[in-house]
Amino acid sequence: MSDAIIWVIMIPLLGSLISLTWSRYASFIAITSNMLALAASIIIVRQVYQSGPFIHQLGSWQTGLGISLRADALSSILLVMSMSVISAATFYASTYFTDAVKRARFWPLWLMLVVALNALLLSGDLFNLYVTLELLGLSAIALTALSDNRAALQAAIRYLSIGLLGSLVFLAGVALVYTGYGTLDLATLSNVVQASPLSQVAFGLMTAGLLIKSALFPLHFWLPSAHASAPAPVSAALSALVVKVAVYILLRLWIDVFDPVLTPFSAMLLGMLGAIAVIWGSWQALQAQRLKLMAAYSTVAQIGYLFIFLPLIVALPDGPLKDAAYTALLLMALTHGFAKSAFFLSAGVIQQYCGHDRIAELGGTARALPLTIFVIALSGVALIGLPPSGSFLGKWHLISSSLHAGQWWWVPVIAAGSILATAYVFRILGHAFAPGEGVDQVLKWGREEIPALILALLATLILGFGSAGLWDFVSQHNGFPGG
């Protein structure tokens, strides 16, 4: 039953086509296809859990000639996370867009974004990854432009040009790899790649392209405006998923495929940039005047944490310590995915009820929208890394890995980042609990608040208490089969 790997991509694709032709039933079609795709993603992770990583050979051609789809622990867990976030955002979006025309424009593109995310996470082929990156970038840009005000359009145009630059640089690297090694299959490449001028330049180009896409400092400049001005459900997907899957490809290439090429120095360089991103992003988040802008800068910081793991994974010897660091990175990514999407959906609720998202004018919202402010506090717990959230465990392992690897200098960075995160989270809560007359009506259990609540609970309680099995799962079932 490796068919689920096809369905998880084809169901949203068919959904996108049908919702385009039957615009009137688009919401129903989108919700149905998302539920089906979520079910397919759960089947995939179950299958990896029971019988290990597996391949689907498209067209039945042998590896190399055809394209293969692959699922292992890393990709299947990220797939389930991505589909859960998407499903929650889908439910939220069905209440967010009240205008039928806008809704009809939103759904086909939204489902295209889902296709791109799923196809990217499951791809085992370098050129195919480029195609999925293109689809992802383009649908993300279109969705950003959907909130048609001037700021959103400008952000979308900037996102488009920088995104194209990133894809083209990545494509140049892919072309070089094919020139040198005559194959695009990742598993095959991982066996043949050796350090040479060609592989170094190709690796450098692909890394540079992905750094743009994953918005690592100082290439993050396009992110805050795009993520802050997109419609709320779109911002949730952009911050939680679109940036993160670029990090996923980077991790695949760095750890699984190009490890003969990479040097401790380059890993250290990315770690340093990650550290700067943690401080800079958190500092900017603290300065931000608007809720969504704050969340966007917080994403810059949280992506930074993921990059601090790279020099540690490279430095640690193969074995339990390395696996622990690798899994902690995954856990950080998962927690941030759930927490940040919950945050953006809540910001959307606040924006809908207050008509703005200016932090200084949030007074009274805790009384009027208690559940939404509770969700913001919960996701704040996860962003800071307080127990019992998943990122508490993640940061704990990050610190212990730094000490094991003898790279103590990351510890103060993590501490400073956490303090700044505490500051920016409590700044919001302080304003929200202050007296004020921002909202007239009191909302106890709004339908639009539920998706965010579920995501926030996933980030804090479920991942915090339930992640013990993750370590075994990742260390046993990671890596590509049949290389």
Place this chain on the structure above:
Amino acid sequence: MIEILWFIFDIMLVLLLLALAWTTCSTQDVMRAVTLFIAMGLLLAVIWARLKAPDLALAEAVIGAGISGALLLSAIKDYPSNLMVSHRSPVMRGMINIFTIALTILMSWAVWHGIEMSDGKRLSEQVASQLSISGVSNPVTAVLLNFRAYDTLLELAVVLTAVLTVLILNEKRADHKVISPLLQGMTRWLVPLLVITSGYLLWVGAHAPGGAFQAGAMLAAAMILLQLAYPSIHQGFNLYLLRLLLVIGILIFVLVGLWMMLLNDDFLAYSPAWAGSLILIIETAATLSIATALTLAYLGGRPTGWENGLKKSASHKDSHTDNGRVK
């Protein structure tokens, strides 16, 4: 003797290409840049032909120079005639130039090493050995529609997404006011020829250079010409049919893929006996979708009445606007 002549010709092509590329990038006038870009596309097509890659030459001529040129020309029509390409300072432009040149040198150096590393065959032997059961005899079509058909499927999704972006951003551009009878006369001759050529390219793709992308672009060229010569021609066209034409390429592709998964276990695993016909069916549908997409992109936005049905059905229950419930 003839070889020396070819050699001189090739050198001239390369120098001309570099010169054109440089002037395209450095000119400050948008109109000039677009014109030079179209010329560069045509030159590139000749170079691909010289490199014995006729499929690429065809695609570059039809899509790179032809349709892209038409899209760019129609796009700059929206802007003031004295629009400058770039407002960047000379320092910034200098830095971009240095960066680009450095990247070019780095990549050339890497390619040089790569040519030494590889035996030059790469996947071509595998393609050749499986060509007989791929359903077509043109290796490029075999790769695009069979061996790596999944990439092509996702590429079609990219094209659709791009067009959907155009459609959400704008209404269709205003029609031309003045139409020359010369254009109308020429269009009457040209459009049937273009349609036939498009059909020929689609059919011939199975065993010679051609295929859905080139055929679709050719068909779109015919539609664009019609639109230019007879601006009111699209009025009364069934918009529901238009939506269907837009998605049919991907729809047929996915359905064939799933059907084959039912029969042969793997997605898009054609049964060899039917492969040729299945590829032709997919390509025909893809041609229609690509042509529709490119034509819509040329129109620059939603055709009149694109979202009409929605507004009617929505008006009674949705009294809110955009981001809704402000208090």
